[in-house]
Amino acid sequence: MSSMSPAESEGLSATATAGPHRIARSISATWWYTVSALMVFQFMVVLIWFGVQSSTDATPAALAIVGVGGLLWCASCVALLLQYRHRDDTAGAVAGWRGIIVPLAVSAAVGVGAGLASGLWIIGALPLVQALMLLNWPRGVRLRLVIVAMALMTGAMFVDLRMTDTADEATARNWWMLGFFSILLPAMTVTSLWWWDVLATLDRARAAESRLGATQERLRVATDVHDLQGHHLQVIALQLELSERLLEKDPDAALDQIRLARASVAEARQGTRDLAMRFRGVPLRDEIANAVDLLRAAGTTADAEVDPDSDHAPASVLGPIIRETTTNALRHGGGKWAHLSLTRDESRWRYEIANDSASDTTPSSDGSGLEGISRRVAEVGGSAQVHRGKHEFSIVVLVPSETTAGEKR
Known part of the structure; x- marks a missing residue:
């Protein structure tokens, strides 16, 4: 996912x-x-x-x-x-x-x-x-x-x-x-x-299946967020209400309830981070398989090449990049073919996605997606290269095998 x-x-x-x-x-x-x-x-x-x-x-x-x-x-x-x-x-x-x-x-x-x-x-x-x-x-x-x-x-x-x-x-x-x-x-x-x-x-x-998959994913995320935040917000509301009642009669007990409410806020924040990391922690092999399925569901002939040791690649860095480049291919590509690859290149991991160009090859006015990829890769000492051809568009990302991306987040 x-x-x-x-x-x-x-x-x-x-x-x-x-x-x-x-x-x-x-x-x-x-x-x-x-x-x-x-x-x-x-x-x-x-x-x-x-x-x-x-x-x-x-x-x-x-x-x-x-x-x-x-x-x-x-x-x-x-x-x-x-x-x-x-x-x-x-x-x-x-x-x-x-x-x-x-x-x-x-x-x-x-x-x-x-x-x-x-x-x-x-x-x-x-x-x-x-x-x-x-x-x-x-x-x-x-x-x-x-x-x-x-x-x-x-x-x-x-x-x-x-x-x-x-x-x-x-x-x-x-x-x-x-x-x-x-x-x-x-x-x-x-x-x-x-x-x-x-x-x-x-x-x-097939189009309905693609839309349904996206809707089900949003619903699942929304349900998890609702359950997590709803529980903690309810607890925090009760703790604050109790502290308000105890404020005049027992200030020390009220202060304890306020501290507990702060702890509940911290738990909610940590739970939200854990939930986000759970979605980000999908193996890269599955990320690329999901990308290929999504491209095929949109009518694109797509295939992929994945290194057998891809589980050792920095998923926290490459996972969002795979999703962003897949979205870019769907929105701005020609829709006929696409090829994804994740291979080991000496001490670096090399991710590439290539697809046919749309009839209108003018670059998008908002380059936020490509800029975000370059920024994300630069943070871990990697590089991103964009190649625009008359009939082909490709993005090549090189990331060091050992990164501290998790710490930087």
């Missing part, structure tokens, strides 16, 4: 706030992979439309309508996907209808135009069916909808087959390919969106 000094509590609070945003950024690549896969599959369907139209000797005007309509259909689906990315599970399918009405209208118009130009029901129905798959449907409704959509596309395919001459082998192959991809597209779309929903839910859970 970590000590909860005011500066560290502020940093942890900022971390808990920034965590969900960083996690959201960390899954952006997955989201765009999902969109790209759907759009590639959908564009393949448009190309198959062209193949089928070419095999039926369609006019240039019909080919132009199908081609331009297919591109407009893909663009409208991208707009619906962007709307879907920020979906609310509790909202209905038509929530935020201003953002979906135009893409739905475009898809419906493309379906009517391409269907009339090609004379095919399956081409006319698919654009609107696909657009409906991209709405924010509840899970049960979405499953029933995709089953109905696949049945509808299957029926449209067989109706078109009965009205079209597919005696030619190439034409028949194009038709079956059109039917297969048209029927599969709604199912693939719903499956991809379901996978995205699962991933987004996991990331929200």
Whole structure:
């Protein structure tokens, strides 16, 4: 666990706030992979439309309508996907209808135009069916909808087959390919969106876990402080009250009670110091493990290298530094990767944390964190080095193996 000094509590609070945003950024690549896969599959369907139209000797005007309509259909689906990315599970399918009405209208118009130009029901129905798959449907409704959509596309395919001459082998192959991809597209779309929903839910859970861990730590510290201080304050209040009553009748007894109250104050102060030292006395191996867990909970790929003899390192000096630098990486780092190490370097201990730089590499206006690290290290005869690169930020701390940090505190 970590000590909860005011500066560290502020940093942890900022971390808990920034965590969900960083996690959201960390899954952006997955989201765009999902969109790209759907759009590639959908564009393949448009190309198959062209193949089928070419095999039926369609006019240039019909080919132009199908081609331009297919591109407009893909663009409208991208707009619906962007709307879907920020979906609310509790909202209905038509929530935020201003953002979906135009893409739905475009898809419906493309379906009517391409269907009339090609004379095919399956081409006319698919654009609107696909657009409906991209709405924010509840899970049960979405499953029933995709089953109905696949049945509808299957029926449209067989109706078109009965009205079209597919005696030619190439034409028949194009038709079956059109039917297969048209029927599969709604199912693939719903499956991809379901996978995205699962991933987004996991990331929200991971962010909640990070916030919950910080909250539980604060609650535990607050409970210990309350129990300790509450007990001593109650005793001190009773002793002072008794001394007040005895002041006129028995001044010596009143003076004894005042002395006891002073002793209780000293006990409370010592108990508070002991409580603080108990949190600071966490082994450095556990401190670094906690730091790695916190970074990973925020969506950062983190790893660590710890010397087997790290229990002999000055924990009173390096413990707060590990917590401060972890907070610094969470607040100001790029959030993609971080590496921590604690190794023995001759007669010194070497602690280093390196992480990627954020897109905005301008140093923070308040350098209190780094200044505090330098000051803390200088008190024990060590040194701290800060390296700012274009894509990497690192802090290297060198501390003598034997320190008197405990005495200086």
